[in-house]
Amino acid sequence: MTHFPELSRRGFLAITAGLSAAGLVGCSTPSATTAAPKAGGRLRAAFAGGGAKEVLDPHLANLFVEAARSKAMFDKLADLGADVSAQPRLAEKWEPNGDLTRWRITLRQAVFHDGKPVRAQDVLASYARILDPKRAFRAKSSLSLIDLANSKAIDDRTVEFALKRPFVEFPNALAAFGTYIVPEGTEDFTKPVGSGPFSFVSFEPGKSVLLKKNAQYWEGAPHLDELQFVIANEESARTNALLGGQVEYAHDLTPTTARAHGASDRMTIVRSPNSAVQAFAMKLDRAPFNNPDLREAMFLLADRPQLVESTLAGSGQIGNDLFGKGSQYYAGDIPQRTRDLDKAKHLIRKAGAEGMTIKLDTSTAAAGMVEAATIFADQVKGSGLTIEVVTGNKDTYWADTLKNGSMSSFRSGAMPIETHIAQRLLSTSGTNVTKWTRPEFDALYQKAVSTADEKARGAVYAEMQRSLHAEGGYLMWGFADWIVGTARNVSGVATAPANTLDWARFDKVWLG
Structure with missing residues (x-):
């Protein structure tokens, strides 16, 4: 992912200065949420974003702001x-x-x-x-x-x-x-034409995109007259802009901010559960985690409730070493793993790993990863193992950990369980960080995706997940909420996981 220089709060306020009166609808003292949708007004949404080179080509979308703008227009x-x-x-x-x-x-x-x-x-x-x-x-x-x-x-x-x-x-x-x-033959996206709920008005790269209601939208016209995306890379700038009335929607807030302002009369906190899995990835193709006893010991050393409370400030749920909690085909019937220090110590001795120091690679490439690694290292103390936390280069972290080391911090957004398997767990997968390569598992995947009956297909996915839970390399300890803040007069913001249909979906939002 390309990294761009961040805007300061001062720079952000300069962007929003001088907006028209229409853009200030509902921005003074927030009113109570209305029960029924109201039409009209401009909603201003603050996102972290790109720089002066950003474009509106939806096929190039990568950042969250690019995805949100694309779904508004296309x-x-x-x-x-x-x-x-x-x-x-x-x-x-x-x-x-x-x-x-x-x-x-x-x-x-x-x-x-x-x-x-x-x-x-x-x-x-x-x-x-x-x-x-x-x-x-x-x-x-x-x-x-x-x-x-x-x-x-x-x-x-x-x-x-x-x-x-x-x-x-x-x-x-x-x-x-x-x-x-996009329309056939389209290559110029300076004034993009899509079929989405909002149509293009103006664009200042790295600063602002203004859209207007598409009254002919196939699913019905949006409630809002206008939607404006503004860039504020610092989380504090997004928070302060919302508290100060410069925007009505602030994307990607931290659990600390949510906890501090959850009861505020100037902000409503909206949480989207199961939006991002938090994990540690162990490589199965090399020592020491080619030993299944040691992998099981690591699973049993994790105090998942403490990790969720300490790293996510309680804004999440514990994981059970499987991807996609709450998703279609998730194997929720597999018993939840809990911390068991005595059994873990036995497995460590059985693996001949007592006294071993294991490097845990981590980075600031995703929020909370360094903190989680540090907490887990503390949880492992007294087991016979020592975890050495190594913080790497955030710009090359994902490529580095795909190839190097034996254990690393991992984070992923929501996607179908089938997609997670295809991208990360097949012998041919390009981003197989745990190096899980099982011909019988590959065969089960092919069976699942060629089975028309949904119930039978679900049974195959369940068998695959039982195998991963017993022998896999992902210690998936938690699922983080995605957090946004809105002005008190904003209604209709959904709690769907990030990157799904109803996340950042502004055609269903209205101002009270």
């Missing part, structure tokens, strides 16, 4: 629901053939901001742009199973995708990050 064929399963959006429905190698998508009747209809040709052109081998779009890996040469438009509202292999989870690909539909 649509995908599908998006992820609250349980992180794919839900139809521009696709009215989808239907596979018998062997799951061809999928027919029916588009709903929607129009772009210039009044032209969204057609099957626009879908194919958008995916062809993403899959262009000369480009480096993030969504390319998600769409790579499409055989584009043999895919076709049946008519203006029907597209048929040919796949390279049977894949029952194809809707997950349609919902993947960055898979937005």
